[in-house]
Amino acid sequence: MVARVIPVEEFDLVIFGGTGDLARRKILPGLFRRYRSGQMPEGARIIGAARSDMSADEYRQMIAEAVAEFGGEESADKDGLDGFLRNLDYVPIDAKGTGGWDALAAKVRQDVVQAFYFSVAPSLFGDLAERLHTNRIANSESRIVVEKPFGRDLESARALNGTLAEHFDESQIYRIDHYLGKETVQNLMAVRFGNVLFEPLWNNHYLDHIQITVAETVGVGGRGAYYDKSGAMRDMVQNHLMQLLCLIAMEPPSKFGADAVRDEKLKVIRALEPVDSHHIVRGQYDESSDGPSYREDVENPRSFTESFIAMRCHISNWRWAGVPFYLRTGKRMKGRSSEIAVVFKDLGHSIFEGDEARHRNILAIRLQPNEGMDLQVTIKEPGPGGMRLVDVPLDMTFADALGDHEIEEADAYERLIMDVIRGNQTLFMRGDEVEAAWQWTDPLIAGWEARNDVPKHYEAGSAGPEDAMMLMHRDGRRWREIKG
Secondary structure: OOOOOOOOOOEEEEEOOOOOHHHHHHHHHHHHHHHOOOOOOOOOOOEEEEOOOOHHHHHHHHHHHHHHHHHHHHHHHHHHHHHHHHEEEEEEEOOOOOEEEEEEEEHHOOOOOOEEEEEOHHHHHHHHHHHHHOOOOOHHHHHHHOOOOOOOHHHOOOOOHHHHOOOOOOHHHHEEEHHOOOOOOOHHHHHOOHHHHHHHHHOOEEEEEEEEEEEOOOHHHHHHHHHHHHHHHHHHHHHHHHHHHHHHHHHOOOOOHHHHHHHHHHHHHHOOOOHHHHHEEEEEOOOEEOOOHHHHHHOOOOOOOOEEEEEOOOOOOOOOOOOOEEEEEEEOOOOEEEEEEEEEEEOOOOOHHHHHHHHOEEEEEEEEEEEEEEEEEEEEOOOOOOOEEEEEEEEEHHHHHOOOOOOOOOOOHHHHHHHHHHOOOOOOOOOHHHHHHHHHHHHHHHHHHHOOOOEEOOOOEOOOHHHHHHHHOOOOOOOOOOOO
């Protein structure tokens, strides 16, 4: 069974920042894979736009090298790459001036789907939006894609939304979060809302707690200047982890449609309670044999910015009353892992005694690496010797279940870009959703700044600060192991 590929409509996609790192590493190699899969129509065109003064042929050569480096095994398809490159064009452009805009206007068609990817700093969003309209390039059906950060607090997020709203309707704005393009994240909605097995149990009667972990082995690297002004809270919790929490906790939408899904996600954010200071742990990684400390990475010996954060959250509604959500994310940790663990309650009464009575069902949803799900169930250990119970994973590896067939592997970015072309906003954040997330986040940041809170140090390659372990232990629980 080969995965179905449904072609999209003919389109013109303009990538502002088309020579940048994101375009070369993710966007264009991903579009090449969509081209090879047959999802891009022959008439589709991709136009790079950036400050660099180069010809279209020089741009094609740059992208050919990028695809060779980041495109995976499929980049060896020379005929496919040649066909893809023929769809590429380039325009040198001045985002704040007049240079290049007439040339871009002459290239972008008005009778196909128009999409404009703002792969640039947010400070340029307003300039690009204004010039797209003053030069009559964009129209009422055009779509724009904007990357995070969507502001750094509520005030700046409102200003950014206001700037975009001056030229584009909310239905035209696609705020991209690549976590929502992952196969397992989308399967989360299918598993939860498509199976009677789970939805009746998805509440405080049956669930003990939920853990969301996003652990990285890398440090801040070359992002030190940006990261030291944001930290783990702004960089990860306010967007990525918040989105995962919403998908886990939201009520069933009336239908699988953009506004219906986003309405329910917004309700979750608005129902989040403020987090007490003793339910938040912030940390910074120390120097190790594998690399420098956080403060050395960001070249700020007095930095109080967190590279790790863990917290206990609660949602004030009927479904989740009394069920804690534990969020954890950090850099330079012992393993690379993104996982949602749904931990079920103990049996009301166990017929077994001693250690045999202490077993729990856990639904583990792995976002990376090795995307998939498994359900931990309790069985009798095979063999003689009495009733010995063991926990084993009930395998839900989708490729194995479907057999040894060709399963289409698509990067999160390419999935989401194809959704933009289709006009499907389901997996993109709405403006009020972004603002609500900042409204919850801002007081937490203001609180630890007012307390002059100092992050706890943790050993690089560990599971984070010891205080994060205690956050769970005080509640009689423990974090899921991060495997190295």
